[in-house]
Amino acid sequence: MSDLAIEFRDVSLTRPNGARALDHFSLNVQAGEVLALVGRSGAGKTTVIKLVNRLLDADAGAVLVEGRDTREWDPIALRRRVGYVLQEIGLFPHMTVAGNVAVVPALERWTPERTAARVRELLDLVGLAPQQYAARWPDELSGGQRQRVGVARALAADPPVLLMDEPFGALDPMTRAELRAEFRAIQQKLRKTVIIVTHDMAEAFALGDRVGVIGDGRLVACDTPAALAASPDPRVRTLLDA
Amino acid sequence: MRSLFSFWIAHRVELASLLGQHVLLVAGSTMAAVAMAVPLGIFAARRPRLAAPLTALANIVQTVPSLAMFGFLLPVPFIGGVGARAALIVLILYGLLPIIRTTIAGLQGIDPTLREAGVALGMTPRQLLRMVELPLALPSIVAGVRVAAVVGVGSATIAAAIGAGGLGEYIYRGLSMVDTTVILAGAVPAALLALVVDALLLWMERQLSARRRPASRRGAVTAVAVVTLLALMTSAAAARRARGAIVVGSKNFTEQLVLGELVAQSLEREGLPVDRRLNLGGTLICDRALLTGDIDVYVEYTGTALTAVFHQPIAMDSGGVFNTVRDLYARTGRTLLPPLGFNNTFAILVRGSDARARGLKTIDDAARESAHWRAGFGYEFVERPDGYTGLAKAYGMRFPEAPHVMDLTLSYRALAAGQVDMIAGDATAGLIKGLDLVQLDDNRKYFPPYDAAAVARAETLLRYPAARRALERLSGRVSPDAMRAMNYAADVEHRDVGAIVREFLDK
Secondary structure (H helix, E strand, C coil): CCCEEEEEEEEEEECCCCCEEEEEEEEEEECCCEEEEECCCCCCHHHHHHHHCCCCCCCEEEEEECCEECCCCCHHHHHHCEEEECCCCCCCCCCCHHHHHCHHHHHCCCCHHHHHHHHHHHHHHCCCCHHHHCCCCHHHCCHHHHHHHHHHHHHCCCCCEEEEECCCCCCCHHHHHHHHHHHHHHHHHHCCEEEEEECCHHHHHHHCCEEEEEECCEEEEEECHHHHHCCCCHHHHHHHHC | CHHHHHHHHHCHHHHHHHHHHHHHHHHHHHHHHHHHHHHHHHHHHHCHHHHHHHHHHHHHHHHCCHHHHHHHHCCCCCCCCCCHHHHHHHHHHHHHHHHHHHHHHHHHCCCHHHHHHHHHCCCCHHHHHHHHHHHHHHHHHHHHHHHHHHHHHHHHHHHHHHCCCCCHHHHHHHHHHCCHHHHHHHHHHHHHHHHHHHHHHHHHHHHHHCCCCHHHHHHHHHHHHHHHHHHHHHHHHHHHHHCCCEEEECCCCHHHHHHHHHHHHHHHHCCCCEEEECCCCCHHHHHHHHHHCCCCEEEEEHHHHHHHHCCCCCCCCHHHHHHHHHHHHHHCCEEEEEEEEEECCEEEEEEHHHHHHHCCCEHHHHHHHHHHCCEEECHHHHHCCCCHHHHHHHHCCCCCCCCEECCHHHHHHHHHCCCCCEEEEECCCHHHHHCCEEECECCCCCCCCCEEEEEEEHHHHHHCHHHHHHHHHCCCCCCHHHHHHHHHHHHCCCCCHHHHHHHHHHC
16 A cells, blocks of 8 residues: 555534534545545535635544645645645636746746756646746636646646646636646656545546545545446435536 | 916025925935834734724824824924924824834735745844844835825925925915915925825836835935935025024014014124024914024014914004013013004905995994995804904994905905905905905004014013124114005015015115
8 A cells, every 4th residue: 555645534624604614524545546526516625625724623533645744734834745736726816827837946946047947948838838838827827727827836846736726617618628637747747646526426536546525524435437337325326416 | 377387596595495395304204203213113013902992092193183283292392393303203103003003014914834934944023023024024114204205295284284384385385375376386296206106116116016126126225315405405505504694483474474584684684693483374474483493593573473473452542552561571581572553453444435435434434334234244243352343332323234254365356356445454454455445444443453563572672682683683674554555566466575575675
């Protein structure tokens, strides 16, 4: 069995409004695997990934990243080892494409040469020709192009872990299919530990090495797509048949 | 219009200096307000419970009329008093509100997703502020700065009331001389300045809200730097001259401007450096300024000093009042110099034609006519203890109807036009000569003496013996006729006060 990259141990979390987001949730993510988390909206998927980079803290239980409890990590250092791609993308509108990709290198005080080289490399990786796109502004890009920049920004400092929250949710079906294919190609090269959240079972099956099903704040099932497809569990079946 | 341009050309050095002072007041106060309001706004935006009371407080400050604000600050130690410092404080207070408000609005208007993205990328709160929140709130903040600066250009004209200089000096001078050209000479450049400031900051705002390319950002910074530098340069000459000079003050009406100029030129003829802070508003402002050392000398009237400054009961004996006031001044470190030679008391005035036709010489003569006369008085004369009620009693006047209460300056014209038959004016008003009016003799000695005399800080006279000599030489030099003639030249002929005084001193 390969290294454990992320470990959820019996995690519970109550939302500020009193609702239970996670209820004794446990999950292991192996280094270098893509784990797709799927569930209905409000099932607690986003909560799970925000616990990894400590945008949220658990009420009970523990979240471990690289074997260390996240509460022992310096949150800033932790977040720079964990790339995060938001559904809304969240590109900074006052920065160019290159400026957005270079945010973390700037925080890490890289030299301008190193930063520029890394920006070119990443834009090439996500399929945006640097000489054409580096100087553009976010509002000059299509939705798919923006999401590519979001991925490039999350990967800038080469973090071992990548969290993706409905990364392709706001895109049209054509673009979504295209980006999924590219994501798989990139992941072949980079072998990051990835948690990807989606409400779309087909997407989870297409992208995940394993697929975790969340229902009512608990992990209902977690297995390879093939095994899951054969599962007799009714909670899995309702999602699959939906 | 021609006279406005020739006024500017004749006063171009002064105009440049006043414009420079004005820009400096606005630039300095706006920058200071930014330095205070932006951190306050950032602080408040993070604590919503604090934002509301802070905005309310700034709102209240904003609603205080600026003239009242200068009045409030006058007696406050360290920050109050007269001059540019007090003016800056007031302008800063006014600038705070719009900038605090737009800073809060700008920060609260940021898409929360962007904040979350910043945090998730591993920004510290400080880095988030610097790299994300401030750049995104900047157009909104600049919009607040623009409002603050444009309002500041207007408020700064009022700063002239407390001797802070700026274009308001022409406006006040023009108002007291009832000279539209002089008012416009200050008001037009002030309005143009407001438009320029507005356009400049609007341009900056646009540059910032459009995508920022480094070149244009540099352009905006350069523009602000250039304007500030120009203002510094234009006012530098004036500032250099002001250091170590004797500061001459005056109240805000024509005779006081003439007397302030008279004192200033007399000192200059002794080779002393002089800084003019004329047009300072009323008695209390001048007195306060003299006490704190913001000014070194101004001309006061003995009766006014006795009642308004020292709160003593009215007395009638001219020599006695002078001695009392001189002693009271001496106790507070100030020296009253010998009287200039004229008494600016109230003057009961009638038309020259009436006086000649009916042989009117004294107020007793007029009292006999009062049964078929109409009287017109300024607001102050109706209210004062030494005003109308006492006068009517002392002389047994009986008018068929209550006196018309009107603006003092207007009452001269009303008398000349025959709308009223008797008024109470200033004994030295230039209009007396200009409108062919006659002053009746106060034969029952009703009015207290208002002998004009310079009052100076004792320590200034010790430091500059030549200043004492120059001021003592003015003793008895200004006769009532001479004063009236100078007021006439300024008020009616609209001649330059500096030139009028120069001619007088050369005689």
